[in-house]
Amino acid sequence: MEADWEFEVGGDAPVIDARWVGFVDLQREPGAAWELPEVRELPALGMALERLNAGSSPVWTSKCDFYPVLQAEEFNADEMDAGGGSCVDGVGCYIDVLTKADGRWSEPRLVEAACRQVCSTLKRVTLRCCRVDLIVRRVGDVVDSAGLGITAYISACGSNGAEARDTLASALAAFAGALCLNSTLQ
Secondary structure (H helix, E strand, O other): OEEEEEEOOOOOOOOEOOOOOOOOOOOOOHHHHHHOHHHHHOHHHHHHHHHHOOOOOOEEEEEEEEEEEEOHHHOOOHHHOOOHHHOOEEEEEEEEEEEOOOOOOOOHHHHHHHHHHHHHHHHOOOOOOEEEEEEEEEEOOOOOOOOEEEEEEEEEEEOOHHHHHHHHHHHHHHHHHHHHHOHHHO
């Protein structure tokens, strides 16, 4: 599986709004994940959200979205380790992830180490036609404006839409597993 990470924390870079107007606290209401419109479209996203927000998870999620159709210029066969006709249709999603530990990822070196470990874990997963991109961003909420979080973009492709969704489901499971298995996330 392909995976990479980068920092986007400068001036006008996007900021994670941890407690946005439509925020649903999946730590307190895990079943609420299944009511999200994105999860109704992609049930595998609900399974990933449940795992990421579980009591035993070192992280929690603040926002997600699902893109049922990616335009051809939004995904690249080489970047997804896809060959031949296996990269016709693309799908994707994103999940904003924050750590449960006090102070969140307040130091860049801590979130960098977490990203490196997650990417290393994901690269060992035998899964083609998908990728995970971890983007480190500032968290813009009143609780901890100095904290950092991760926007994870998970994308997949296939010879048709159904195949791309199946691959995305597998990629989401691998992503949630990598985050929940790595103790440096705290």
